[in-house]
Amino acid sequence: NLKRIDRSILQLASATLKSIELLYERFEFYKAYKNIYDFCNEDLSMGYLDMIKGRLYTYAADSTERRAAQTVIYKILDILMRTMAPIFAFTAEEIWQCMPREKSYNSVSSVHLIDWPKQLDYDKDACNFYDFIKALIPDVNKVLEERRSQGLIGSPFDAKIKLLTNNEERYTFLTSLKSDL
Numbered sequence: 001n002l003k004r005i006d007r008s009i010l011q012l013a014s015a016t017l018k019s020i021e022l023l024y025e026r027f028e029f030y031k032a033y034k035n036i037y038d039f040c041n042e043d044l045s046m047g048y049l050d051m052i053k054g055r056l057y058t059y060a061a062d063s064t065e066r067r068a069a070q071t072v073i074y075k076i077l078d079i080l081m082r083t084m085a086p087i088f089a090f091t092a093e094e095i096w097q098c099m100p101r102e103k104s105y106n107s108v109s110s111v112h113l114i115d116w117p118k119q120l121d122y123d124k125d126a127c128n129f130y131d132f133i134k135a136l137i138p139d140v141n142k143v144l145e146e147r148r149s150q151g152l153i154g155s156p157f158d159a160k161i162k163l164l165t166n167n168e169e170r171y172t173f174l175t176s177l178k179s180d181l
Contacts (some may be wrong), residue, residue, distance in 0.1 A: 001064050004177075006072045008130035009048040013039070013076050014120035020083050021116075029087050036084055044076070047134050054157065074100075079117045132173070136163070 002010075016039045023032040052069045059066040077099060085092035089112070096111035108114055140161060147153045165171050 002068045002072065003065070003179075004129055005048065005051055005133065006068050008133075009043065010072060010075060010120055012043055012130055013079050016043075017079055017083060017117055018119060024086060032083075033087055036080065040080070043130075043134075047130075047137070048072075050137075051133070081111060082114065082117045085111050133177075 016035055020032045020035050023029070023035065055065050055069045077095070081092050081095045081099070092111045096114075105114060144153070144156050144159055144161075147159065148155075153159050163174055165174060
């Protein structure tokens with residue numbers, strides 16, 4: 001029962017996985033590292049994790065929405081751990097030893113003995129959705145910061161955001177996002 005933003009980040013993780021595979025095949029380890037870093041820094045930290053923190057902090061522990069976000073974080077951690085193992089051997093191993101894992105892997109003693117992560121079905125619309133949302137963030141954050149400095153709001157959670165457009169296609173798309181936003 002994943003939200004569209006959850007499916008979007010999983011598809012982006014899958015696309016990142018595919019590019020990392022190609023870079024490893026060409027022995028371009030620095031570029032593989034850079035892809036992992038950029039995904040963690042830009043797509044996760046400045047994007048997805050910022051978008052879902054409200055769900056993680058405020059929804060009931062057993063709510064479907066919170067569990068969905070936790071599931072996505074787990075799946076992404078699993079992909080990242082496996083893809084970083086060739087170049088961050090000790091870090092990946094520490095993650096493997098500490099993270100909960102599927103029963104089928106309980107007897108496996110090392111991350112270096114498990115399979116490479118599998119590709120997810122690539123969904124172009126899911127990635128387009130994430131790119132669209134991510135493009136809104138700087139503009140929305142700028143306005144929120146202005147309101148905060150004027151003393152009109154204390155935190156972004158105090159704000160009600162209205163997105164306006166004069167483009168019919170964009171309006172239809174934004175309207176379809178009501179429950180996601």
